[in-house]
Amino acid sequence: MDLSSLRERQKERRRARIYSVAIELFKRGGFQTTTATDIARASNVSRGTFFNYYPYKEAVLLDYGSEVMDRLRDHAEQRLLDGVPPLSVLYEVWDLLAEENSRERDLFPPLAYEVMNPNPERARTAYQALPLSKVIELILRPLHQSGQMRPDLSLQRISNLIADTYLMVALRWSAYGTERTLQEEMRLALNLLLEGALKRDSSRS
Structure with missing residues (x-):
């Protein structure tokens, strides 16, 4: 596997993790009260990384x-x-x-x-x-x-x-x-x- 495809798979896995964590937080605590910072922290990524995958x-x-x-x-x-x-x-x-x-x-x-x-x-x-x-x-x-x-x-x-x-x-x-x-x-x-x-x-x- 070349380096670029490895990076793409890592990005896909990170996006999938952020997504699943965010949906779980929305269901548990409500969409309005859940912040991007909450999602980033629970996903073990920086707030900036969250916005790289989801602009809002x-x-x-x-x-x-x-x-x-x-x-x-x-x-x-x-x-x-x-x-x-x-x-x-x-x-x-x-x-x-x-x-x-x-x-x-x-x-x-x-x-x-x-x-x-x-x-x-x-x-x-x-x-x-x-x-x-x-x-x-x-x-x-x-x-x-x-x-x-x-x-x-x-x-x-x-x-x-x-x-x-x-x-x-x-x-x-x-x-x-x-x-x-x-x-x-x-x-x-x-x-x-x-x-x-x-x-x-x-x-x-």
Whole structure:
């Protein structure tokens, strides 16, 4: 193994350690109260080293969110290959995401706020790390191609609208809570969105 590849592997291991320590600290003590210094100290690195890997604390959450999105995409792809109807797959993914957000309720708001960060570069980075709309697009593509969705709306636009709705409903639930579970809130929102996105049966109108 040459020296440069050894250095790269060391960097990857250090980043993985910083990430796992940071997520553990966020879960145990809360995101807002955990500082970069806390993470660096627990990871046995300097504060400067932490910022070499993560330019701001919220960037750690983007890695977490990216992992969640990868799992959802893998699930969706496998279920579609298994012949499960796209809408059933979408509801499965919706429920899995709601379960994750419910379990990690304190991590979701700061992660979601990054997508709406007033700094355009940070907002763009967050959007790229959390491609929920791309997962939804993957699931709905068979319906769109077979003409079961409204022809006046592009698949990308429908997928973006569903993803944006998830973000806002989950944020409101995380901040204020309701008498319903997040899964119930999400299914209600998805039902309403799909009613508007699916092509109407002309015989019923």
